[in-house]
Amino acid sequence: MTVQADLQKAVASAQSALGTYQVFAQSTDDQSAKQMFQELSRDMERHVDVLNSRLTYLTQSNSLNQQQG
DSSP: OOHHHHHHHHHHHHHHHHHHHHHHHHHOOOHHHHHHHHHHHHHHHHHHHHHHHHHHHHHHHHHHHHHHO
């Protein structure tokens, strides 16, 4: 398996977790739990951004290498 494929799977997994945290935050009346899930959502958004950034870099790098080779 390539790094690119691993990153794609990691992005999908992180997006799934993000969605879960958002649903949990919306569905609870417990303010402490709501705040915790909102914080986890923000953290997961950063994770998704980092993974997507690396995936974009890798994709562009691979594209340039193919053009040069």
